[in-house]
Every structure is written in C-alpha cells, then in structure tokens.
Amino acid sequence: MSTADDRLEPAGEMKRSARTGPGLRVQIVLALAGVMLLAYVPLFFAIAQVTRGTSLAYREDAARSLGRAVAAHVAEVRTNDPAALERTIASHVGDGGALAVGVYGPARELVARGGPEASLLTAPPLPYGEAARRVSSSSGRAIDVVLPSGRDGAVLVRVQAEDDPARTSQLVRGVALYMTVFAIAILAFAYIALTRVIVRPIEELARAADRVASGGRDLDLPRSGAREVAELGASVRAMTARLLKEEQALRSKVEELTTTTRRLGETREQLAGSEHMASVGKLAAGVAHEIGNPIAAIMGMHDLIEDAETSDEVRADFLKRMRRETERIHVVVRDLLDYARPENGPASVRPARAEVAEVIDDALALVRPQKDFKAIETRVEVEEGLAVGLSPQRLTQVLLNLLLNAGAALGASARPTSTVVVRARRTGGTVRIEVEDDGPGVPKDVAPRIFDPFVTTKDVGAGTGLGLAVCRGIVEGASGRIFVDPTYDGGARFVVELPSA
Secondary structure (H helix, E strand, O other): OOOHHHHHHHHHHHHHHHOOOOOHHHHHHHHHHHHHHHHHHHHHHHHHHHHHHHHHHHHHHHHHHHHHHHHHHHHHHHHHOHHHHHHHHHHHEOOOOEOEEEEEOOOOOEEEEEOOOHHHOOOOOOOOOOEEEEEEEOOEEEEEEEEEEOOOEEEEEEEEOOOOHHHHHHHHHHHHHHHHHHHHHHHHHHHHHHHHHHHHHHHHHHHHHHHHHOOOOOOOOOOOOOHHHHHHHHHHHHHHHHHHHHHHHHHHHHHHHHHHHHHHHHHHHHHHHHHHHHHHHHHHHHHHHHHHHHHHHHHHHHHHHHOOOOOHHHHHHHHHHHHHHHHHHHHHHHHHHHHHOOOOOOOOOOOOOEEHHHHHHHHHHHHOOOHHHOOEEEEEEEOOOOEEOOOHHHHHHHHHHHHHHHHHHHHHHOOOOEEEEEEEEEEOOEEEEEEEEOOOOOOOOOHHHOOOOOOOOOOOOOOOOOHHHHHHHHHHHOOOEEEEOOOOOOOEEEEEEEEEO
C-alpha cells in the first residue's frame, strides 16, 4: 500500500518536470507576438512603400504645377518684353525653383535658357503641345514640363521630382512607432486577459490536483475561468473521485490478500509438516516391510530348529536361510545409513576430486563379470581431463548403482543383444555423465518418483528401492543433480551433472 510520502514523491517529480519549460502565459504571449510579427512586418513594409509612392506622386504633381506656372510666366514675359526674358528665367531657377528653363522657337531653335542643368535640355518635338514627362537628371528624378507660348513657340521647364528622404523617413518612423505601441498594448491586454480567463484557473486546478496527489481527499475547483476550463475541472473532479474509490478498493484487496497470504503460509507449514510425516510414515512402512519379512522368516525357522523332531540336515539348511535373511536385513540397514548420511564433510575425511575416466573404468571393470552383463555390449565415450568435486568412492557407488540397474533391466527384457553406453563431457562449469541403455525404459508412472525411497521396478525381493535414493543424496550433497532424461525414448538414460573440479 502506498503512503503519503510515496504520493508526495511523484507529485514533486511532476512539479519539477512542469518547471522545465516556460509557463502557459509566456507561451501564449510568445505565440501571439510571433503571429503579430508575421502580420505587422509585411504590413509595415507595405505602408512604407505606399507612403513613399504617395509622397513621390504628390511631389510629381507639385513639380508639374510648378513647371506649368514657370512656363506660363516665361511665355508671358517673352511675348511682352524679350529683353526681360533672361531675367525672368534667372528668377525661376535655383534652390526651391526649376532646375532649368529653355525657350524654343517655331523651328525648335533655342531662344534662351538658364539654370544649372540648362545644357541637358533637349528641344521638345514638333508640333508643340502641353506635355510632361519623367527624366533623369544629375540631381535625381525630374519632370520636363512643355507649354506652348506665343506664336508657334514653346517653353520647357525641368523641375526636380525626387522624394524628400527626411520627410518620408520621419513618416515611416511614425507609422512604425504607432504599430509598435499598438502591438505592445495588444500583448499586454492579451497577457492580462489570458491570466484571468485561462492561466489562473488552470494553476488553481493544478494546485488542487497536487493536493490530491499529496494525500488530500477533496478537489477544490476554481470558481472562475472559461467554459472549457470549468469542463476540465469537472472531468478532473470525476477522475479524482474514481481514483480515490479505486484506491480504497485496492486497499481492501491488499488487506484481503495479506490475510490470505498469512493463512496460506500457515497452511503451507501444516502441509509441509503433513508431507514430512507422510514421508516418515512411508519410510517407516518401507523399512517395516523390508525388515519385517526377513525377521518373520527367521523367527519361523528358529521355531522349527528348536523342534526336537527336526533333523540335523534340516537345521543346517534353516541356519543358512536365517543367515541369508540376516544379510538381507543388513543390506537394508546399510542402504538406509547411506541414504541418511550427508555427503558434505571435512576435506580431511574425503578427497574432493575424482577423475571421471578412471572411475568409469573401475565401475565397468566391477560390473562386466556380473551375470547380467555377459550378453551386454558396453561402450565408453569420455572426454579427456574431466574431474568432479566428489570422492572417487562416492562417484563409483553412483555409477555402479546406475550400471547394475541398467544390467538388471536389460536382463529382464530377454533381448539377444543389448548395449550400455557411458558418456561424459564438459558443459560450461559442469561435467555431464550419462548412463544409457536400450532396454524397456522407466515407466512413465514411476519416472517422477523413481528417486524416492523404496520405489523400484524390480520384482519383490530383488531390490530394496533405496539405491537411486542413495545416489540422489550423494549427488545433491556435492551440489549436483541426477535425473532421468525425458527426451530419450530408446530405453533409459540417467544423467548425472556435477561441478567440475
């Protein structure tokens, strides 16, 4: 179950992750500023171009008017007083006046001219008529105004039409200042409006959610804000209520599981005790069966020996039988001691290393003279240099048991030719020893418990069922394992895995 401290930690993590970027207000204002920048920059350049174009048009119109006035005045002076023509022309050229004035006769001949650009004038084409055309002069853009005068004459006036950069720049700066102030006012208004309508309610909702995440049981929603924010708050409230309900249900489930686990632990201990008692009972029953029958036979033959009518020859036969039954009891007791004796012991008592190849050769040398192995072919496949952390005597005991069981199984199958294969190889840090035969195999119903005490597939009296149990105790005591290979279906294959020495 989570505690308040557990809930505070993720809430703090959410706060730290939320502070990694700019706030909502800043993001919205920056986005709005970007939109206004994209809209205002082209608009500003368009207004600047329009302003310059309008100023130039006004300038050209003023130049035309000035040109017409100068041309009319010069034409009037020419008709009345030719001598005063030069003075009149000189009075109309210079700063604030015309750049040049030229008077032409009926045949385009020059009558008089004046001004700094008088040499650049070109006689207007015939027939003379009132006209105005744009030209380029040494001082920039200009307009040549032609006005007929007198009889078949004309006056040409060149007036500067270049825009005034200072006046235009001042007008453009004024427009830019107005747009900047207007944009700042819009951004400030948007900032205040967004704060009141969206950001502040969302911050209040976030603080309320943090309180719930820190262990609170109620969600205080903001009382103002846009409709969408109110809907978001209602959704968060519903989600909070559902989560609290699910948390309570989870707490109940955890408590129930805790109680169930405690009961299962008690039940497991009871089952372990019952299983232990059942194992003890099974062992006691096996011991009683294996020892009780010989003891009953010995007692019966003892009664017969005491009978006076029993002959000496029969008494001798009964004594031999009693010895065999006593030896049978001894074998059972010895196997029980081997099964119960722990393999782990001091290094001074037993060697901790056995050469696998030598032990396999010794075990095969012991079983080959046996009657069951007369018709059995034995094959050995052992890698060189294999050694295990087990005493040679114990490893020999394990292999002898497996080999004798294989011989008994092959002898009972009555096959004309049989094979027993002993393999040994290294797999990582483990030595794997396999004893394989092509006999009838281990019955499937016996295989899961083949290593239990008093479990045997031999006939009654042929075995005690303790041999494989003793082998398992020896192998597991050396930190290894022994098992029947379930993938082998050509007979039986017993596998022993021991740590490499």
